[in-house]
Amino acid sequence: MAMEYGHGYGQAAGTGHRLPAALRAPFEARTWREFGYVLLSLPVSVVLFSWTVTMVALGAGLLVTFLGIPVLAAALAGCRGFGVLERGRARGLLGVDVADPEPLRMRKPGPAAWMGALLKSGASWRHALYALVQFPWAVFAFSVAVTFWTCGWGLLTYPLWFWVFPAYVGRGGLQLYGDAHHSVYLDNPFEITVTALVGLVFTLFTPWLVRALTTVDGLLVRGLLGPSPLSARVVELESDRGTVVDTAAADLRRIERDLHDGAQARLVGLAMDLGLAKEKLREDPRTAARMVEEAHGEVKTALQELRDLARGIHPAVLTDRGLDAALSAVASRCTVPVKVEVDLPARPAPAIEGIAYFTVSELLQNISKHSRARTASVDVWRAEDRLMLQVTDDGVGGADVARGSGLAGLAARLDAVDGVLLVDSPAGGPTRVIAELPWRPGA
CATH class of the missing domain: 1.20.5 (Single alpha-helices involved in coiled-coils or other helix-helix interfaces)
Incomplete structure (x- = not known):
C-alpha cells in the first residue's frame, strides 16, 4: 500500500448576496423551476393516472382469460416508462437526483419471462402506486400554487392596473364586498396601497409554499420511483x-x-x-x-x-494478547516514535480485531515510507457500536484517498465490512486518518 502526499488543494469560493433570501426568492430561477414543475405535474399526472387505472382495471378484468397477464404487464411497463420521465423531470427542475430502480431479473429471454419479471418486480408496482398517489397530490399542489401565485402578483401590481375598472367597467376599482344595498371598492390611494402590501406578502410567501409542495414531490419520487432500500x-x-x-x-x-x-x-x-x-x-x-x-x-x-x-x-501476539500488545509491536517497528493508546472495555470479534490491526499496520508503514514525520500516534477506543481508530503524524501531509491507490484500497476493504475511512491531510500537515469499524464483541 502506498499513501501519496502532494499539493493542489482548493477552496470553494462563496458568493454573497445583497438581498435577503426572503426578498430574492420570487425572482430566483429555482423558484420558477419549482413552479414550472408544479404546473407540469397536473397534465402529466392526469395522463399517468388515466393510463394506470384504465390498464390495471382492464387487465384485472381480463385475468379470467390469458389476455389479462399481458395487459397488466403492459400497464406496469408504461408506468416504468413514465417513471423515467418523472425522474428526469425531478432531476432537471428540482435538482433531485434519483437512481434508476433495480432492473428486471429474467432467468431467460422471451416475452413470457419479461411479463413474469414485470409482474414480480416490486419496483413496477411502486411505479403504479406512484401514479395513484401523485394524481390527487398534483391537483392539490397545482390549485394551491396557482392560486397563491396569481393572487400575489395580481394584488402586488394592482396599482398598475386598477384604472381598468373606472375606465372600462364603470366601477371605482376591484370590488371587495357587495350586496343589494351596499358595495365596497378598492379605489382610494390608501386601499390601493394596502392591497399592494397584501400582494407583497403573498408574493414573498408563495415561493416557500411552492418549495414545500415540491419537497413532497421529491419524497414521492425518491420513495416510489427509485431503488428500494x-x-x-x-x-x-x-x-x-x-x-x-x-x-x-x-x-x-x-x-x-x-x-x-x-x-x-x-x-x-x-x-x-x-x-x-x-x-x-x-x-x-x-x-x-x-x-x-x-x-x-x-x-x-x-x-x-x-x-x-x-x-x-495473523500475528500470534494479536490472538494471545489483543490489540494493545499487537499495535505496540507494530509501532516498535515504525521508523518514527509512535505513541499507542488503546482504551477498550473488552476485545472485539477476531475478524474486526484483525481488520483493525492490519489497518493501523498499513497506515504506520505509510508514515515510515512517505510522511517524513518526526512523531506519530495511534488511538483506539469504542464509541457506542463503533470501533474507532485514529492514526496521526506531523509529516508533510497531502494524503488523498482520490489520488492514493493504497488509501483507496484500504477504504474499499473497510467499506466491505460497513467501515469508514476519513482522511484529513492538508498540505504541510499534520495528517489524521480515522477509521470506523462496526463493534462486534468477541466470544
Whole structure:
C-alpha cells in the first residue's frame, strides 16, 4: 500500500448576496423551476393516472382469460416508462437526483419471462402506486400554487392596473364586498396601497409554499420511483462481497509469492547444501562441517522469514494478547516514535480485531515510507457500536484517498465490512486518518 502526499488543494469560493433570501426568492430561477414543475405535474399526472387505472382495471378484468397477464404487464411497463420521465423531470427542475430502480431479473429471454419479471418486480408496482398517489397530490399542489401565485402578483401590481375598472367597467376599482344595498371598492390611494402590501406578502410567501409542495414531490419520487432500500443494500453487499473476494485472492497471491520467492527457495537451497555436505562428510569432514554451519544459518533465516510471513497473515501476539500488545509491536517497528493508546472495555470479534490491526499496520508503514514525520500516534477506543481508530503524524501531509491507490484500497476493504475511512491531510500537515469499524464483541 502506498499513501501519496502532494499539493493542489482548493477552496470553494462563496458568493454573497445583497438581498435577503426572503426578498430574492420570487425572482430566483429555482423558484420558477419549482413552479414550472408544479404546473407540469397536473397534465402529466392526469395522463399517468388515466393510463394506470384504465390498464390495471382492464387487465384485472381480463385475468379470467390469458389476455389479462399481458395487459397488466403492459400497464406496469408504461408506468416504468413514465417513471423515467418523472425522474428526469425531478432531476432537471428540482435538482433531485434519483437512481434508476433495480432492473428486471429474467432467468431467460422471451416475452413470457419479461411479463413474469414485470409482474414480480416490486419496483413496477411502486411505479403504479406512484401514479395513484401523485394524481390527487398534483391537483392539490397545482390549485394551491396557482392560486397563491396569481393572487400575489395580481394584488402586488394592482396599482398598475386598477384604472381598468373606472375606465372600462364603470366601477371605482376591484370590488371587495357587495350586496343589494351596499358595495365596497378598492379605489382610494390608501386601499390601493394596502392591497399592494397584501400582494407583497403573498408574493414573498408563495415561493416557500411552492418549495414545500415540491419537497413532497421529491419524497414521492425518491420513495416510489427509485431503488428500494432492500435492493440497494443487496447491490451494496454484492459489491462488498466482490471486494472481499478480490482482497482475499490478492492476499493469497502475495502469500504464495512470498513462500515461493522466499522461504521455499531458501529451503531448496538448504536441502542442496546439506546433500553436498553429506557427500563430503567422509572425504573432507572440515568442509562438510563448514557447510553444515552455513546451512544452520540458512535455517535461522528461513525461520525468520516464515515468522514474518505468519505475522503478516495473523500475528500470534494479536490472538494471545489483543490489540494493545499487537499495535505496540507494530509501532516498535515504525521508523518514527509512535505513541499507542488503546482504551477498550473488552476485545472485539477476531475478524474486526484483525481488520483493525492490519489497518493501523498499513497506515504506520505509510508514515515510515512517505510522511517524513518526526512523531506519530495511534488511538483506539469504542464509541457506542463503533470501533474507532485514529492514526496521526506531523509529516508533510497531502494524503488523498482520490489520488492514493493504497488509501483507496484500504477504504474499499473497510467499506466491505460497513467501515469508514476519513482522511484529513492538508498540505504541510499534520495528517489524521480515522477509521470506523462496526463493534462486534468477541466470544
